[in-house]
Amino acid sequence: MPIRLKKLIGTVLLVALVVIYSLLATAIAVARLGDSGPVVHLLFFLISGLLWILPAMLLIKWMMISPKG
Secondary structure (H helix, E strand, C coil), X not given: CCHHHHHHHHHHHXXXXXXXXXXXXXXXXXXXCCCCCXXXXXXXXXXXXXXXXXXXXXXXXHHHCCCCC
């Protein structure tokens, strides 16, 4: 697969990942954290704010691998 096509696909997937992940994290926060204190909110948003980086790193790594030839 050409590198330009991989980057295009990866960019679209990365944007989709961020949008879907943020909506999911927000839905979980609204459903579960309504009666929680500020420390629980801080921990949830700290963890969920960093957790999306793992799949994004794998996707970016895949995008940068050049085709063998």
